Amino acid sequence: MTTTSEVLLPAGEGLSWLRQTSVDQARVLVAGCGALGNEVLKNLVLSGIRHIVVIDFDRVEPSNLTRSILFRQQDAALRRLKVETVAERLRQINPALQLLPLYGDVAHDVGLGLLRRMDVAIGCVDNRLARYALNRLCMRAGIPWVDGGISRLEGTARVFRPGENCYACNLGPEGLNDLARRMPCAGTIRRNETAHRAPTTSLIASIIGAVQVQEALKLLQPDTLASGETVSLCGKMFHYDGQYLTTRLVEFRAYDDECPVHEPWWPVQPSSITPATSIGEALRLLGQQLGTTDLSLLLDDDCFVDGVERMTDGRYIPLQLPGREVAAFIDRHPDLRGTPLQALRQHEYHRIDRQFPYPALTLARLGIPPGDVLHITDNRREWFVEMDMTDYTAFCTR
Ligand SMILES: [Zn+2]
Incomplete structure (x- = not known):
């Protein structure tokens, strides 16, 4: 029987390094349904990924509409949950999609058991606390994750893999201490860090979201990474500057043996x-x-x-x-x-x-x-x- 996904998404065409079985089997968690999350989710589904967990705590607002392909005016008028909205729209692209929408905060509302069943996570969040929390979950679960960040005309993408590169280790002792003081477990009452929301455009989100999904797809085939058939961004940061149309790859690797954050929770x-x-x-x-x-x-x-x-x-x-x-x-x-x-x-x-x-x-x-x-x-x-x-x-x- 021909499934809808096969009709819509011809296997392997144009992506010769990507095996259809890797795509079919893959389970991907996406944290955040903003401008970047919209692009990442759209790209994942168009790439044929069928098992996606998505987590976000926001509702659709009118200001989201100019940079979010999956939201419509009526979603903003009804202030619908972003996770529910993206689930509905993505199923229209691929009715065979199995999408699990989680309404909540990635820092507290995703069970580690679910992360352990994912192959890769993609971070589309806009603050350090959320990145720190997602990194901690992924390292405990032993899975890689791809971070993206956008701001005005600039964007970055990074890959973190257990045993190789850890977001927390890259923060250094000062950054880590500063962040630890903001944690709810720090012993004092903390107001939630309000994210600094820099104005972004759908254009920069398209570029960074595409790089993130490309890196995530590579991570789904560790054998092609090991053989050198594909090369991961892990250990480097991709930086795109839309003002001068430049891209740079800069060294971005830290994995400190003393780091308590990237401890795997095992067995x-x-x-x-x-x-x-x-x-x-x-x-x-x-x-x-x-x-x-x-x-x-x-x-x-x-x-x-x-x-x-x-x-x-x-x-x-x-x-x-x-x-x-x-x-x-x-x-x-x-x-x-x-x-x-x-x-x-x-x-x-x-x-x-x-x-x-x-x-x-x-x-x-x-x-x-x-x-x-x-x-x-x-x-x-x-x-x-x-x-x-x-x-x-x-x-x-x-
Ligand atoms: Zn670490």
């Missing part, structure tokens, strides 16, 4: 735990599975905030929220709104064990997304336990 064992499992039950199941009762669940990337204390009058306001949600909660709270964050002390947990006072709360309340990998320790050993992946079975089975 991983499966479990039946879901975000709806209570903390008490999860600790019991994990204890059974791992053969120890004295275990802690480590919240490496965020913390659980029990409450905040107002320093001026000692008033305690219970929250029971992930650290990343605290600033927004304070902004909404009638008594706290406008209080400088420095005037509030945060009571937080970085590890969850038998002493945790709220065992009836669910893992979701700790901010743990579906399909995540739990980092467990008994202070001597550590384990990585993947949560239930049933919801993704259809998508992840090759």
Whole structure:
């Protein structure tokens, strides 16, 4: 039987180095559905990629329309979710497409289990925190990722591969410290970094988005990279200057043995735990599975905030929220709104064990997304336990 994708997308034509099986089997995650994300998604689907996970937390706005091929006026009028909108439009290009839209933030809302089932990720995000988070996920999952950045008439593309090149290592100690202070787990209440949105055009997004997809397609065939048939951008940065029509390749490689960010999370064992499992039950199941009762669940990337204390009058306001949600909660709270964050002390947990006072709360309340990998320790050993992946079975089975 001839599938629609075969009719629309003739195999291998014009891309002699690209095997159809690599394309058919490939699973690609795209983070961000802005100008760059639109171009990347369009290129992926036109290249014949059929399994795509896309994550974004934004809605379509009128200002997006001049630089986003997949959005229409009515999407902006209805303020539709970008992930839903791109899913609908991409299925019109290829009805055989299996696209999983995730509404959320790449820093917190994608389970590592899902990343582990991807072959490559493509970053179409516009700030360092999101790049740092995507890099951390990809390095833990052991998959490469392709970063793109656009601004006015300039654009860049970079490739990061576990064992070779890491975004965090390239930031250097100062950049890393600065970023670490902005993390929700840094011990203080942080407002979300508002991304500096430089005006961009669809033209620069077209160029950089095309380079990103070309690099991603190369990464899908590690054997052709190893044999030298294709050459990866990994270790270099592609820079395009639209003002002077120049392109440059500059050295961009760092992989420091001491870097805690690019540690692979391996080996991983499966479990039946879901975000709806209570903390008490999860600790019991994990204890059974791992053969120890004295275990802690480590919240490496965020913390659980029990409450905040107002320093001026000692008033305690219970929250029971992930650290990343605290600033927004304070902004909404009638008594706290406008209080400088420095005037509030945060009571937080970085590890969850038998002493945790709220065992009836669910893992979701700790901010743990579906399909995540739990980092467990008994202070001597550590384990990585993947949560239930049933919801993704259809998508992840090759
Ligand atoms: Zn690193």
